[in-house]
Amino acid sequence: MSAPLLSIENLTVGFSTERGPVTAVRGVSLAVDAGETLCLVGESGCGKSVTCHAVLGLLPSNGRVTGGRILFEDRDLAAFSERELERLRGREVAMIFQDPLTALNPVHSIGKQLAEVLILHRGLSWDAAKAEVKRLLDRVRIPDAGRRLGEYPHQLSGGMNQRVAIAMAMACRPKLIIADEPTTALDVTIQAQILELLRELQAEEGLALMLVTHDLGVVAEMADRVAVMYLGRVAEEAAVNDLFSAPCHPYTRGLLRSIPRIDENVARLATIEGSVPSLHAVPAGCPFAPRCENACTACVEHVPEPLVRADGRRVACFAPVAA
Amino acid sequence: MTARFFLVKLVRAMLTLLLVVSFVFVILRVSGDPTDILLPDDATADTIEYYRTAWGLDKPLHEQYVRYVWSVLHGDFGISLQDNRDALQVVLERVPATLQLGLAALVFSIMLGIPLGIFAALHRNSMADRLTMSFAVLGYAMPNFFLGILLILLFTMSLQWLPSSGSATLWHMIMPVATLGMAAAGTLARFSRSAMLEVLSQSYMRTAKAKGAPRLRRIGWHAMPNAAIPVVTVLGFKIGGLISGALVTETVFAWPGIGRLLVMAVSNRDLPVVQAVVLLVGFTMVVTNLIVDFLYGWLDPRVRVSGASQGA
Ligand SMILES: Nc1ncnc2c1ncn2[C@@H]1O[C@H](COP(=O)(O)OP(=O)(O)OP(=O)(O)O)[C@@H](O)[C@H]1O
Numbered sequence: 269m270s271a272p273l274l275s276i277e278n279l280t281v282g283f284s285t286e287r288g289p290v291t292a293v294r295g296v297s298l299a300v301d302a303g304e305t306l307c308l309v310g311e312s313g314c315g316k317s318v319t320c321h322a323v324l325g326l327l328p329s330n331g332r333v334t335g336g337r338i339l340f341e342d343r344d345l346a347a348f349s350e351r352e353l354e355r356l357r358g359r360e361v362a363m364i365f366q367d368p369l370t371a372l373n374p375v376h377s378i379g380k381q382l383a384e385v386l387i388l389h390r391g392l393s394w395d396a397a398k399a400e401v402k403r404l405l406d407r408v409r410i411p412d413a414g415r416r417l418g419e420y421p422h423q424l425s426g427g428m429n430q431r432v433a434i435a436m437a438m439a440c441r442p443k444l445i446i447a448d449e450p451t452t453a454l455d456v457t458i459q460a461q462i463l464e465l466l467r468e469l470q471a472e473e474g475l476a477l478m479l480v481t482h483d484l485g486v487v488a489e490m491a492d493r494v495a496v497m498y499l500g501r502v503a504e505e506a507a508v509n510d511l512f513s514a515p516c517h518p519y520t521r522g523l524l525r526s527i528p529r530i531d532e533n534v535a536r537l538a539t540i541e542g543s544v545p546s547l548h549a550v551p552a553g554c555p556f557a558p559r560c561e562n563a564c565t566a567c568v569e570h571v572p573e574p575l576v577r578a579d580g581r582r583v584a585c586f587a588p589v590a591a
Numbered sequence: 592m593t594a595r596f597f598l599v600k601l602v603r604a605m606l607t608l609l610l611v612v613s614f615v616f617v618i619l620r621v622s623g624d625p626t627d628i629l630l631p632d633d634a635t636a637d638t639i640e641y642y643r644t645a646w647g648l649d650k651p652l653h654e655q656y657v658r659y660v661w662s663v664l665h666g667d668f669g670i671s672l673q674d675n676r677d678a679l680q681v682v683l684e685r686v687p688a689t690l691q692l693g694l695a696a697l698v699f700s701i702m703l704g705i706p707l708g709i710f711a712a713l714h715r716n717s718m719a720d721r722l723t724m725s726f727a728v729l730g731y732a733m734p735n736f737f738l739g740i741l742l743i744l745l746f747t748m749s750l751q752w753l754p755s756s757g758s759a760t761l762w763h764m765i766m767p768v769a770t771l772g773m774a775a776a777g778t779l780a781r782f783s784r785s786a787m788l789e790v791l792s793q794s795y796m797r798t799a800k801a802k803g804a805p806r807l808r809r810i811g812w813h814a815m816p817n818a819a820i821p822v823v824t825v826l827g828f829k830i831g832g833l834i835s836g837a838l839v840t841e842t843v844f845a846w847p848g849i850g851r852l853l854v855m856a857v858s859n860r861d862l863p864v865v866q867a868v869v870l871l872v873g874f875t876m877v878v879t880n881l882i883v884d885f886l887y888g889w890l891d892p893r894v895r896v897s898g899a900s901q902g903a
């Protein structure tokens with residue numbers, strides 16, 4: 269088996285805050301193979317975005333990778349200098365953010381912002397870049413690209429802006445795109461179009477996708493593999509079908525139960541009892557133990573290490589859901 | 592569509608000017624019979640009557656108003672009571688000196704304030720940031736005349752390095768320019784810093800980083816044009832402050848500009864000159880605000896476009 273394209277090993281990320289240091293990501297291991305889609309799911313604050321930002325060295329100034337390795341084609345990005353990261357970002361690994369309007373610079377036309385990537389990484393002149401920009405806009409199916417490239421983000425709809433962001437990410441044919449909730453800020457119909465576009469481009473270019481989402485519907489549609497995160501750790505990682513058909517971790521089961529279903533009575537919709545603990549008061553044992561139906565004494569006292577099972581799943585749990 | 596934005600601003604500026612002119616008219620009429628104020632106390636009844644007719648004061652008010660606007664439009668502000676010359680002429684002679692001082696102070700405050708603010712923002716919460724901002728607050732809070740006197744005490748009296756009055760050489764400019772520009776420099780530094788910090792925390796700055804743009808490019812191409820938008824607005828306000836500050840500064844340093852002229856004209860009750868100065872200052876303020884508006888529209892595509900659709 270060849271090495272994965274991206275392999276995050278035991279990543280730890282800490283932040284210094286006014287209330288003292290916190291560890292937002294505690295020993296996360298993930299792998300993305302070339303051409304595959306890994307979805308990252310989990311409740312708000314579990315460390316999905318922080319993990320993504322760590323990969324590209326985009327952590328805010330109070331955050332730092334405090335442990336682990338981020339291997340991209342066997343190079344450790346966590347040890348990269350800022351110079352090396354600048355050459356990697358946008359060229360080999362690109363990123364798409366949640367809110368497309370605020371993610372684009374309001375004072376530059378979208379054409380210029382797109383051209384910037386081409387000029388930075390492919391050394392094109394403005395004129396050459398302009399032709400390429402038009403091609404890219406056509407590619408993400410923005411109608412009337414020639415006129416649009418002179419427009420500003422506020423003149424475009426959310427969906428159109430996200431298409432621009434996708435075009436920007438695609439511009440240098442990266443091997444991996446990290447998309448942090450790329451459709452959360454959009455209308456449902458637009459969401460579907462954007463996901464469709466991402467999938468098509470992914471198939472055409474053979475690129476790998478690391479997709480963060482809250483939406484298990486999106487997971488079902490897009491993912492090859494899924495990693496479920498809870499409070500800075502990976503609770504369970506599995507192929508998408510396995511995960512949906514038979515969740516192993518009680519937290520995964522809880523998440524799946526909380527999906528509203530058309531064929532069931534809404535009143536019976538389950539939610540997970542309790543709330544996510546604060547990063548300033550992380551439980552000593554399994555972080556999910558206080559909310560877990562299956563919790564036993566071991567769960568409260570020790571942190572379960574993620575174990576790889578025979579079927580290729582990784583589960584970090586002392587008392588997994590019986591199959 | 593951009594043309595419409597500029598047109599709207601231009602019309603607005605014209606209306607403001609008309610308002611200023613009318614305001615001066617009202618003040619002059621309300622403050623009493625101009626002949627009482629303008630003519631010497633020992634003027635004979637004949638003289639008073641002569642001027643009443645000459646100035647059209649025997650006409651109804653609205654006619655006087657039209658006449659007044661008409662003469663203002665033709666640059667006719669009356670005769671200086673001090674040296675019997677055309678009031679506008681007297682004022683215009685002083686304009687270059689004030690313009691020289693004001694523009695130099697403006698350039699000084701921009702060159703000092705904006706880089707300091709950006710520097711402080713980029714080194715947020717460091718010692719350098721705190722020092723810079725203390726300096727900015729000091730510059731902003733210190734009254735004009737106080738700073739001026741302080742500088743004179745230091746550089747003229749103690750060190751004897753710089754001349755304290757007049758405008759003969761470049762050396763003469765240093766202290767007045769610093770005095771006048773310091774407050775604006777302080778404000779600009781503070782605003783540039785906060786505008787820059789605001790911009791640096793925006794999501795598009797992270798996008799720029801994620802694209803692989805180097806730091807200098809992110810600051811220069813992505814951050815600064817955005818931060819410039821609020822800074823230019825403040826700059827607009829500060830120009831008004833510079834004009835009023837020039838009054839005090841010119842007096843402290845005996846700078847032969849319109850500020851000093853105004854002070855003398857007021858104490859000599861030379862109303863035509865006062866009126867000409869006030870109108871000229873009003874005119875300058877309106878024009879500079881117009882320029883700032885244009886600059887703002889040029890910097891911010893959102894303003895440019897929404898300003899246009901407003902009129903549509
Ligand atoms: N700059 C920061 N300083 C301090 N703590 C931070 C910072 N950024 C993130 N965190 C903390 O790290 C944790 C993980 O945040 P992250 O943004 O990765 O969550 P997320 O899983 O992406 O959630 P969401 O679904 O809301 O986007 C949160 O508890 C958050 O408070």
Ligand SMILES: [Mg+2]
Pocket residue numbers: 316317318448
């Ligand atoms: Mg997030």
